[in-house]
Amino acid sequence: MxxxxxxxxxxxxxxxxxxxxxxxxxxxxxxxxxxxxxxxxxxxxxxxxxxxxxxxxxxxxxxxxxxxxxxxxxxxxxxxNGPPALTTPYPGVLDALARLEGSRVTMGLCTNKPGGPTEIALRHFGLERFMRVAAHGDTLEARKPDPAPLHHVFAELGAPGGLYVGDSEVDAETAERAGLPFALYTEGYRKTPVPELYHTYAFDHFDALPDIVARHFRTVTA
Known part of the structure; x- marks a missing residue:
């Protein structure tokens, strides 16, 4: 799988x-x-x-x-629409993605950010090589929390489903409407308390994510 x-x-x-x-x-x-x-x-x-x-x-x-x-x-x-000047990756992101890549996890991106700034950010921070498929705010007419963009990315990856990782009310609603498990990064832009948001897992540092992913797929394939 x-x-x-x-x-x-x-x-x-x-x-x-x-x-x-x-x-x-x-x-x-x-x-x-x-x-x-x-x-x-x-x-x-x-x-x-x-x-x-x-x-x-x-x-x-x-x-x-x-x-x-x-x-x-x-x-x-x-x-x-230029190179990020003040934007930074969250702590541990690049290491976590490299660990997932080493574990043969296939990764994609689903964002409401416009296509131009999305592509610039992915290149600027070295994230591009990890994302086999990227859907941005211009890819489909529908945008999150409509589940269509998320389903689109999984379909383009050739996966019937998987795990979605996000930070906000929009992401939680998208995952819930898509019927997919959701890992909530708690240090992003959410305004709602964690217990009130739909989620399967929650984490506050990307160091924890590879173990969450490994545990999730062990569970679903058991």
């Missing part, structure tokens, strides 16, 4: 909130609008850049005009 693990990106493998916060505030500065706080920006992450800018506009009193949203989203992507 193929051992397939699919990961979320922002808040799971990388902490991108500082770059998202900086890009959003550059857009607001150009509009003559006061900046949002880091806590606000962090809380807006999860449903993709279009949703983030919608929430930024509402928080800043800029309304919901679709044309203005399109204009500000385009400006945001100009700032965000």
């Amino acid at each position: 193929m051992q397939a693990v699919v990961f979320d990106l922002d808040g799971t493998l990388i902490d991108s909130a500082p770059d998202l916060h900086a890009a959003a505030n550059k857009v607001l500065a150009a509009e003559g609008v006061p900046p949002i706080t880091f806590a606000q920006a962090r809380s807006f992450i999860g449903h993709g850049s279009a949703d983030l800018i919608r929430k930024v506009m509402l928080a800043s009193g800029l309304g919901e005009d679709p044309d203005e949203h399109a204009r500000l989203l385009e400006a945001f992507m100009v700032h965000y």
Whole structure:
């Protein structure tokens, strides 16, 4: 049986909130609008850049005009569509992925992040070599928490199912709707207490993940 693990990106493998916060505030500065706080920006992450800018506009009193949203989203992507300056991988991520690769675990990515920044981040942090398949916010019309992108990645990997790893309410709902086991990284962007989120496993450091994966697949193949 193929051992397939699919990961979320922002808040799971990388902490991108500082770059998202900086890009959003550059857009607001150009509009003559006061900046949002880091806590606000962090809380807006999860449903993709279009949703983030919608929430930024509402928080800043800029309304919901679709044309203005399109204009500000385009400006945001100009700032965000470059090499990560403030983003960092979470501790232990690269070692954990290397251990999983050495155990012949097949890996993929399922994120709501747009395709351009996703590809840049994967290359920049050396994550690209681990991910055989990557679905981003532009891959399908549907986005998480719709389970379609997650099912798409597992199908492209040639696996009927496997383990999904993420950090947020969006990821937990995606896994639950997909009927898949979920490993919750507790140090990402979630706002809900861990016991209230759907999950099969929970971990606070990536050092723990390879053992969780090994234990999971021993259980499902027993």
